[in-house]
Amino acid sequence: xxxxxxxxxxxxKTRGQQVTLSCSPISGHRSVSWYQQTPGQGxxxxxxxxxxxxxxxxxxxxxxxxxxxxxxxxxxxxxxxELGDSALYLCASSAAGEQGETQYFGPGTRLLVL
Amino acid sequence: xxxxxQSPEALRLQEGESSSLNCSYTVSGLRGLFWYRQDxxxxxxxxxxxxxxxxxxxxxxLKATLTKKESFLHITAPKPExxxxxxxxxxxxxxxxxxxxxxxxxLSVKP
Numbered sequence: 001x002x003x004x005x006x007x008x009x010x011x012x013k014t015r016g017q018q019v020t021l022s023c024s025p026i027s028g029h030r031s032v033s034w035y036q037q038t039p040g041q042g043x044x045x046x047x048x049x050x051x052x053x054x055x056x057x058x059x060x061x062x063x064x065x066x067x068x069x070x071x072x073x074x075x076x077x078x079x080x081x082e083l084g085d086s087a088l089y090l091c092a093s094s095a096a097g098e099q100g101e102t103q104y105f106g107p108g109t110r111l112l113v114l
Numbered sequence: 115x116x117x118x119x120q121s122p123e124a125l126r127l128q129e130g131e132s133s134s135l136n137c138s139y140t141v142s143g144l145r146g147l148f149w150y151r152q153d154x155x156x157x158x159x160x161x162x163x164x165x166x167x168x169x170x171x172x173x174x175x176l177k178a179t180l181t182k183k184e185s186f187l188h189i190t191a192p193k194p195e196x197x198x199x200x201x202x203x204x205x206x207x208x209x210x211x212x213x214x215x216x217x218x219x220x221l222s223v224k225p
Binding site: 056 | 145146148150155156157158159160163165201203205207212213214215216217218
């Protein structure tokens, strides 16, 4: 099976702009989670989507949003970018997003905000 | 506060020198503890899932164990290609599938 794919792999934006990142989960997986990874904070949970519905959300401002399509593909949007949003954004998929279920990660999108 | 702590932050080994990485957690209702390996610029690669105290899993030179408060990742006779950051994450009651990650242990294995 193909793994989790994310596009684009690299992005450079300026403060105030917005950005959209895309994630295609492993075939058959219906849960998609997004994480932000920075050197200082490590990996932090952003939100999780299941069957086109946001099921859980981490402690991030409303500038971070997402959605999921009927084919389980997901997009994440960050509006009004700030310098601190520079990070590796990781997408992970699991079959049903149930407790204790293994999540498989994509290669990430590296976002640099200037 | 629910927390996951990994130690040491960094570990330098000679090829063949066995050691262990530690992951301690303070969450209630553990649903699963996960080990991942992450190479620079890449996403975390899944290694193991552990569910209950006493459980052990092995893969090549790696062995993961779990107690009620911590997990160990034992590396036997490491090779340079084992160099990476090893991440521990937990899923606990009430969090659906969300993971809380530790900060990781950066392992360097010198030939």
